[in-house]
């Protein structure tokens with residue numbers, strides 16, 4: 354009996370040992386704050402009916418999806434010529450989209466691609482001014498925008514909030530604080546200062562919350578879908594979708610479709626300064642953000658891009674960037690902390706159990 358238990362215990366030991374590293378690893382892949390998006394409320398929810406469509410198929414309403422691709426820079430056919438037929442041009446557009454976002458290049462509307470398409474995003478096109486791309490070879494994952502503000506040094510840009518186009522469920526003082534912090538993130542890396550003024554028509558950057566068609570040819574679309582858009586230098590048009598449920602603190606704001614105002618503000622300021630979208634998921638200039646997600650820290654690619662336009666703030670150093678990365682709830686540091694807590698738990702539990710098995714064997 355004794356040898357049997359010994360072999361049995363050895364087998365159990367090695368079998369259980371296989372599971373020890375897999376338990377905390379699963380935890381690593383789970384984003385810490387992301388919730389499942391309630392897509393029923395999403396503007397683009399209807400696109401789900403095009404799932405698994407491929408070249409040669411015809412689905413009623415597909416021209417609407419083609420308009421989406423056109424709007425964000427992947428199709429150049431005029432809207433009136435878009436049909437419900439999945440043709441070669443559309444396949445090429447999907448392939449370009451998949452390439453841009455690191456998806457598997459299937460040329461089909463597979464589930465990963467549809468998930469990306471239906472996520473809420475910035476209204477600025479992904480190909481806004483790529484023909485003016487600068488320094489594309491520095492980091493081929495980033496688009497560098499050429500236009501910039503040209504003002505005497507030291508450069509100060511003014512911003513103001515529209516007194517009419519606003520939201521009433523967040524106080525103006527909270528909105529001011531959020532924007533002050535968002536502007537400060539950019540001015541900490543480039544020699545540009547931002548000052549709030551109260552004379553709206555004279556501000557360089559004009560910020561407002563607008564609903565639906567608001568007269569600039571880029572109508573908003575209700576809850577989720579397009580969240581905001583901003584113009585390139587030196588126009589200063591900064592529009593947020595007034596139909597979103599904006600949040601300044603997710604502990605207070607419980608809506609499943611709430612969008613973090615500070616994350617979107619920080620992103621749009623990048624456009625105001627001249628940046629295009631990045632295809633790097635972690636970058637501030639990545640065009641999509643899920644509800645109830647906060648992403649406010651500039652990443653190295655964002656900093657390189659903006660400094661290519663304006664030069665570096667003399668007080669900036671890259672080590673401070675790493676420090677700020679570590680303060681984010683999305684940072685690898687936090688995940689390591691979570692991992693170590695679970696690792697400790699599982700290791701202590703498993704090893705106590707294994708020790709017990711050995712003792713009784």
Ligand SMILES: [Zn+2]
Nearest residue numbers: 475476477640
């Ligand atoms: Zn954008």
Ligand SMILES: [Zn+2]
Nearest residue numbers: 567569571592
């Ligand atoms: Zn607008």
